[in-house]
Every structure is written in structure tokens, then in C-alpha cells.
Amino acid sequence: MIYLDHAATSWPKPACVHEAMERFMRDVGASAGRSAHRLSLEAERIRFDAREVIGCLLGLNDPMRVIFTPNATTALNMVIHGLLTRENSHVVTTGMEHNAVMRPLRALEQSGVTVSIVPCQSDGMMHATSIEERIKPNTRLIVVNHASNVCGTVLPVRQIGEIARRHGIPLLVDAAQTAGAWPIDMHADHIDLLVFTGHKGLLGPSGTGGLAIHDDFNLDLLPPFIHGGTGSQSEEETQPNLMPDKYEAGTPNSVGLAGLAASVHYLMDYGLEQIVAQEQKLTSRLIDGLDEIDGVHVIGPMELNQRTAVVSFNIESIPCSEVAHHLDQQFDIMCRPGLHCAPRTHRTLGTYPDGTVRFAPGPFVPIEEVDRAIEAVTTLAEQRLNV
Amino acid sequence: MSEFAVILVHTTSEAIFTERILKAAGFDIKLIPTPRHLSSDCGSAVRILMSDKEDCLEALNEAGLVLDRIEPLEI
Numbered sequence: 157m158i159y160l161d162h163a164a165t166s167w168p169k170p171a172c173v174h175e176a177m178e179r180f181m182r183d184v185g186a187s188a189g190r191s192a193h194r195l196s197l198e199a200e201r202i203r204f205d206a207r208e209v210i211g212c213l214l215g216l217n218d219p220m221r222v223i224f225t226p227n228a229t230t231a232l233n234m235v236i237h238g239l240l241t242r243e244n245s246h247v248v249t250t251g252m253e254h255n256a257v258m259r260p261l262r263a264l265e266q267s268g269v270t271v272s273i274v275p276c277q278s279d280g281m282m283h284a285t286s287i288e289e290r291i292k293p294n295t296r297l298i299v300v301n302h303a304s305n306v307c308g309t310v311l312p313v314r315q316i317g318e319i320a321r322r323h324g325i326p327l328l329v330d331a332a333q334t335a336g337a338w339p340i341d342m343h344a345d346h347i348d349l350l351v352f353t354g355h356k357g358l359l360g361p362s363g364t365g366g367l368a369i370h371d372d373f374n375l376d377l378l379p380p381f382i383h384g385g386t387g388s389q390s391e392e393e394t395q396p397n398l399m400p401d402k403y404e405a406g407t408p409n410s411v412g413l414a415g416l417a418a419s420v421h422y423l424m425d426y427g428l429e430q431i432v433a434q435e436q437k438l439t440s441r442l443i444d445g446l447d448e449i450d451g452v453h454v455i456g457p458m459e460l461n462q463r464t465a466v467v468s469f470n471i472e473s474i475p476c477s478e479v480a481h482h483l484d485q486q487f488d489i490m491c492r493p494g495l496h497c498a499p500r501t502h503r504t505l506g507t508y509p510d511g512t513v514r515f516a517p518g519p520f521v522p523i524e525e526v527d528r529a530i531e532a533v534t535t536l537a538e539q540r541l542n543v
Numbered sequence: 544m545s546e547f548a549v550i551l552v553h554t555t556s557e558a559i560f561t562e563r564i565l566k567a568a569g570f571d572i573k574l575i576p577t578p579r580h581l582s583s584d585c586g587s588a589v590r591i592l593m594s595d596k597e598d599c600l601e602a603l604n605e606a607g608l609v610l611d612r613i614e615p616l617e618i
Contacts, residue, residue, distance in 0.1 A: 220556060401556070
């Protein structure tokens with residue numbers, strides 16, 4: 157089997173991830189932060205280790221500002237709802253967003269929030285200055301997708317961060333596609349709030365994700381999103397104003413975080429530069445191979461330094477869902493067709509409502525498998541001509 | 544005078560953070576249940592040697608940890 161759906165969920169995971177989760181289930185098992193016995197403390201040590209290594213990967217100093225949530229969507233909702241509570245709030249976003257951003261924004265429009273969407277080019281690229289042009293006196297948040305889950309386009313986050321910093325507006329970055337797959341330094345990039353997921357580039361299990369908060373961000377601006385038990389200040393019936401408990405009510409996914417800690421250590425040991433280099437090699441082969449096929453259209457930027465390893469394409473006159481079905485049934489290739497939960501992005505790319513076929517190789521996919529995928533698409537494109 | 548002091552922390556995350564810093568610096572420490580007469584705040588506290596109190600405080604300050612407080616541990 158050839159698995160080219162890493163932009164949805166990376167798989168297989170490094171063996172250390174299975175081992176850490178198996179060890180946790182067998183030898184630890186308890187709830188982090190809930191009791192003082194040795195198993196609970198060991199669970200807390202593992203969770204803290206996950207905070208520390210993720211903070212290190214993202215260029216943060218304070219591990220207590222790495223907050224865990226069940227997924228990136230929850231963390232995005234936490235910030236979007238939290239920072240747009242004031243009356244007459246305005247937010248700037250882009251034409252490359254996922255529904256994890258667009259749906260909370262659309263929901264908030266019902267209560268009076270206004271949304272400016274910066275249009276992007278047909279390959280998803282944009283100039284940071286077009287963000288600045290839309291800033292108003294009541295702009296409370298800028299939210300941008302670091303890299304597209306449809307076509308891999310990387311947005312100019314550092315330049316956007318400089319603009320946000322100059323205007324004193326918090327910048328929220330959706331790094332679901334870039335954490336573990338692209339260099340991130342929250343200080344150098346001026347990112348106030350960064351949302352990550354554990355199950356894609358970070359190589360961890362599903363059900364893990366979170367929010368990383370810049371060391372200088374004023375926490376008073378962001379209220380808790382979920383209220384409930386934290387294991388701290390139990391005498392109080394209000395949410396504690398303590399980090400990280402302020403944002404972490406409810407039992408954590410301790411076994412998931414054990415897997416995530418292991419996967420991020422693995423990534424750090426392996427080296428992000430090496431990961432990026434391997435992915436670029438695969439992406440280059442994919443783009444060049446697909447682009448040569450008669451009747452195949454590759455979507456997104458062609459330059460490797462402006463994109464992640466997510467390649468979208470279409471075969472003329474074959475619906476993308478049929479292409480993906482044939483790839484699965486005839487060629488044993490797993491990929492994702494359709495709109496990828498990102499209708500706004502597909503509108504920008506000119507592929508709405510039909511969608512695209514998406515190949516997303518992880519860094520450890522052998523290049524021979526990419527070649528076999530290109531051959532399979534070639535065969536399907538030729539079959540189209542013979543129908 | 545007590546042989547031990549206890550560092551009171553706000554959360555278990557902070558307890559583990561404190562443990563991590565002090566262990567790395569080579570101090571003789573142990574996580575213990577928070578003595579009830581001192582606080583009801585958190586399940587765990589960090590026991591240190593009273594003789595290490597000032598050095599521990601310095602190490603934690605350097606790491607940017609804001610502690611609840613340090614109390615003598617009466618056994």
C-alpha cells in the first residue's frame with residue numbers, strides 16, 4: 157500500500173510512538189494533574205515533557221504556555237471566540253483558510269463580528285501588505301493559515317507578524333500543516349498564538365493538539381474557553397487563573413500526550429531540516445511528474461521554498477472522487493479528494509465546487525512510491541482518452 | 544529547626560517543573576502530598592533540604608518560576 161494522505165493524518169508513526177503509548181497504558185495509566193500518587197505524578201511528568209519539547213520546537217521559553225486541547229479546531233475556537241468578545245470586533249483573515257477558522261468566524265458574524273478576507277492569488281500566494289490595508293481601529297485579531305492543507309502554499313507569516321506587532325493586534329497562526337514540517341520560531345516570526353495538531357507533521361496520535369502562547373502575550377486578554385476541573389484550586393467554583401490550568405479543564409488525553417512527547421523528541425533528534433529536505437525532494441518529483449502528464453493540471457505554487465509537501469491536481473474530465481477511488485482500488489494508493497474542509501481555499505484556487513485530488517507524502521515515503529503514484533495517474537489519464 | 548522545607552506550588556504542572564529544575568541542578572528533593580495545614584491548593588508539593596533553601600530559590604528564580612511560598616516542614 158502507498159499512503160499519500162499525510163496532510164490528513166501521518167501514518168505509520170515512528171515505533172517510539174507506539175511504544176510510549178503502550179508503556180503508558182501498561183505501566184502508568186493514571187490521570188495527569190489529578191492525584192498525588194506516583195502514577196499520577198508520572199503521567200504529569202510525561203505531559204510536562206510534551207509541553208517542554210513542543211515549546212522548544214516552536215521557539216518558546218516557557219513550557220507552561222503550551223496548552224493541550226483535543227485537536228487544532230478546539231484551540232482555534234478557543235482563541236477566535238476568546239479574542240472577539242468585545243462589541244463591534246473586527247478580524248482580518250485570508251482566502252486560504254480551513255473551515256476550522258472560517259466556521260467559527262462565520263458563527264461570530266451572527267453576533268456582530270465583522271470579517272475581512274484578504275484575497276489571494278490563484279496559487280494561494282499573497283502579499284503581507286494586503287493584510288495591513290484591511291486593519292481598522294476595531295481590529296482585534298489577525299488569523300492566518302501558515303500553509304494550505306489543499307495545495308501547500310506557505311503564507312508570509314513573518315511579514316504578517318511584523319505588521320501585527322506594529323499595530324498591536326494579536327496574530328493567530330493555524331499551523332496544523334506546518335508544525336513539524338516547516339521551521340517555526342514564534343519569537344522571530346512575531347506569532348502571538350500558534351495552534352498545532354499532534355497527528356500530522358508532529359507524527360503523534362490523533363486526539364492531541366493545542367495552543368502555544370508567546371512568552372510576552374498578555375494572558376488577561378484571553379479568557380478560558382472550557383471551564384471545569386483542573387486538579388488545582390479545587391476550593392473555588394471559578395476557573396483558576398493559573399497556567400496552564402486556566403485553559404485545560406477536564407481530563408487530559410494522557411496516553412495521547414505520551415505518544416506526542418515521543419514523536420516530537422523523535423522529530424527533534426531526526427532534525428527538522430532533514431525532514432524539510434526529504435519532503436521537498438518528494439514534492440519536487442511529484443510536481444514535475446504530474447505536470448508532464450497530458451490532461452493533468454497541478455494546482456498551487458511550483459516553487460519548493462513556498463510550499464509544503466501537499467500537491468493537488470485534477471485529471472481533465474474525471475471527477476476527483478473517481479480518481480481517488482481508482483487509485484485506491486486499482487493501485488493501492490490512499491489519497492484524499494474533494495474540498496478538504498476548505499471551500500474558501502478552493503474558491504481562491506478556482507477549484508470550487510469540484511475540488512481536487514490531493515497527494516500528501518510524509519517525509520519517510522520512499523521516492524519509488526511517489527514514482528508509482530505518478531505512473532498510476534498517467535495510466536488513469538490515458539484511460540480517460542480511451543473511453 | 545526543621546531538617547526539611549516544603550515548596551508550595553500552584554499546580555501539579557508547576558510541581559513537575561520545579562522537580563525538573565531542582566533535580567537537574569543536583570538537589571536532594573522529593574515530591575510529597577501538600578501538607579493540609581499549609582495549603583489546600585494542589586495535590587503535590589516539593590520537599591527540599593532546609594540547608595538548600597536559598598540555593599533552590601535562586602535556581603527557580605533563574606528559571607522564571609514564581610512560587611507560591613516555601614515553609615518549614617514539621618514532621
